[in-house]
Amino acid sequence: MSELCRLYRINEENLNLRKQFIQLTPEDIAILRQLRPWAEEHAAQIAKAFYDHQFTFSETRAFFEKIAQQRGLTLEQLRSRLEKTQAAYFLDIFREADSGGNFGVPYFERRLRIGQIHDVIDLPQKWYLGSYALYMDLVYDYLTRAYPENAEFVQKAFRAICTVFNYDTQSVCDSYLLSVWQSIGLDWQQVKLHSSRHDLSDTIGQVKELVQGALRASIQTGQELYHAAQQLASATGQSRAATTDIATSIEQLARLSTRQLEQVHRTAQAVSGIQQASRQLAEGAQQQAQSVQHAQQVAGNLQTLIADAADKVNQMGGQFQQVSNIVEIIKSIAFQTNMLALNAAIEAARAGEHGRGFAVVAEEVRNLAERSASSAKEIGALIGAMQSIVQETVHSMQNAVHEVETGLTQAVESIATIVSQYQSMATQMAAQSDEVKQVMEQTVHLSEESSAASQQMSAATQEIAAQMEQIASLADHLRQIAANLQNALSAFNLSENQSLKAA
CATH class of the missing domain: 1.10.490.10 (Globins)
Structure with missing residues (x-):
């Protein structure tokens, strides 16, 4: 082959x-x-x-x-x-x-x-x-x-x-x-x-141009890479410092969020206390309303009792009048008895010795009639005084009943108004407390989310900081690679190559 x-x-x-x-x-x-x-x-x-x-x-x-x-x-x-x-x-x-x-x-x-x-x-x-x-x-x-x-x-x-x-x-x-x-x-x-008559040994000039072009590009790339690595290292340092500042700010935010969450919890507890107090106030107002109703009932019963007492006093006054009438009758009888005793004494005087005993009886009767008249007069005076007292008592009791009725009615109405206001205020406070509680619950939820988000941001920032450390390390490594590349390419001097070619 x-x-x-x-x-x-x-x-x-x-x-x-x-x-x-x-x-x-x-x-x-x-x-x-x-x-x-x-x-x-x-x-x-x-x-x-x-x-x-x-x-x-x-x-x-x-x-x-x-x-x-x-x-x-x-x-x-x-x-x-x-x-x-x-x-x-x-x-x-x-x-x-x-x-x-x-x-x-x-x-x-x-x-x-x-x-x-x-x-x-x-x-x-x-x-x-x-x-x-x-x-x-x-x-x-x-x-x-x-x-x-x-x-x-x-x-x-x-x-x-x-x-x-x-x-x-x-x-x-x-x-x-x-x-x-x-x-x-x-x-x-x-x-x-150019043709099959040529082989690779005929392309030395072409290969030199390719190699020189690659070397120029490599040298330029190495220089750019070195400068970029330096800039990256500088930017990484700045980013690392910024990340540290951000991390510090997030830690402060997390602490503030924690404090806010604690305050919100305390506020929520206070709102719960207010809500409970509002319920107690509403219950107290309800009890006061019931007490007012009971006072109204007692006042009505007192008015009835006073009216009954006044009626009885009036009835007593009528009975005193009857007694006074009887006393007048007794006085009339005593007067007639006295007249009869006087007549009997006159007749006994006329009878002489024989009428002396009768005269004694007539004298006793006259004395008894006078005492009866005197007693009846005293009784009449007493009854008159008692009638005056009864009338004054009835008048006073009527005035007292009227004043008690008027004052108690006004007091009950005032208390009822105040109790109603208390009930309304308690209802409003309870409603507002519910709203505040809902808002506080939402605030607690948001604060918890904010705290969780702060923790996540803190973790993310720490991760970013770690990544920035890695990037900084990579930037240093990249700078070292660029420096090594420059050192490796420093063996090639294209200007000398060009001058040799020209020579």
């Missing part, structure tokens, strides 16, 4: 251009075909002599020691493998010539893979290309030994082998160059070829 050739856009057409340019002629291929037996005889010797110098030179020896250590081989084991590989590489030139001498895509694919392997093991290109000078010296030496009498053939053979060496070094250089492009992430699909 010709995977690398396809990737590098190498085909038979553009390989023919290379062979034409280095003048790899059919005569060269014929000579190479003729030299196959010589190559098979001396390939191992040439490879050994080739690595004698490689393992003697300090820089290349140190390189091979590192490779041996990486692969877990001794230096002798590594050299043995290298000599076999190098001999096979050398023989492949002559076998290709003997098998048709095309030196086309399959041959170039094998050479690209050799270059790729050297790039993978990180063999410095100067040592690889420089080793071809030693290679050519060894080839010339072994040719002159093999054909000492034929200098012209040696010259043609040496030229043919060196021409193929040139062809091979192109492939290795292509591998190195394209590996570098691949290592920097170049998208080869972006590289445009």
Whole structure:
């Protein structure tokens, strides 16, 4: 498979251009075909002599020691493998010539893979290309030994082998160059070829422009990124300070909300006390109303009792009048008795001695009549006085009944009015207390929501503060990345590149 050739856009057409340019002629291929037996005889010797110098030179020896250590081989084991590989590489030139001498895509694919392997093991290109000078010296030496009498053939053979060496070094250089492009992430699909006669090695100028453009953009982006990181760090610091202020304000708000909630709870308790007092006042007003009704009933009963007493006093006055009439009758009887006693005394005086006893009786009767009249008079006076007292009492009781009725009615009406006002006020207070309680309950609910919201805001602010810390850390990290990018890109000086190009 010709995977690398396809990737590098190498085909038979553009390989023919290379062979034409280095003048790899059919005569060269014929000579190479003729030299196959010589190559098979001396390939191992040439490879050994080739690595004698490689393992003697300090820089290349140190390189091979590192490779041996990486692969877990001794230096002798590594050299043995290298000599076999190098001999096979050398023989492949002559076998290709003997098998048709095309030196086309399959041959170039094998050479690209050799270059790729050297790039993978990180063999410095100067040592690889420089080793071809030693290679050519060894080839010339072994040719002159093999054909000492034929200098012209040696010259043609040496030229043919060196021409193929040139062809091979192109492939290795292509591998190195394209590996570098691949290592920097170049998208080869972006590289445009004008025709199938060209391969990627023809696009060095185009690739340089792409790389320079990418470097310029990277440098500019790195600078902008660095400045943006600095601005972000500054803005993050300001935001962090602002977040701290906000957090402090929210904490104060939370404390105020807590105090407000406590005050609202106390107010709600006070409103509940007022509401309870309003109910008690309403109940007291109701009890007072009942007491007023009871007082009205008592006043009515008192009025009735006073009226009954007045009636009885009036009745007593009537009885006193009857007694007075009887006293008058007694006085009349006493007067008549006194007159009869007087007449009896007159008649007894006329009777003389015989009428003396009758006169005594008549005197006693007259005295009794006088005492009766005197007693009746006293009784009449007493009855008159008692009638006056009864009349005054009746009048006073009537006035008292009227005053009690009027005063009690007014007092009851006033108390009833006050009680009604109390009831109305208690009802209004109860209603207002209910409204205030509802408002306070809503206020409590809102205060609780406000407190919860403050807590949520506080938590959110703390989370934002933590995020700001993360952003600040990321900003510092971003600034460090930008600084590292600038340091990495500082190795590229596009102005120097441009000046070299101009020179």
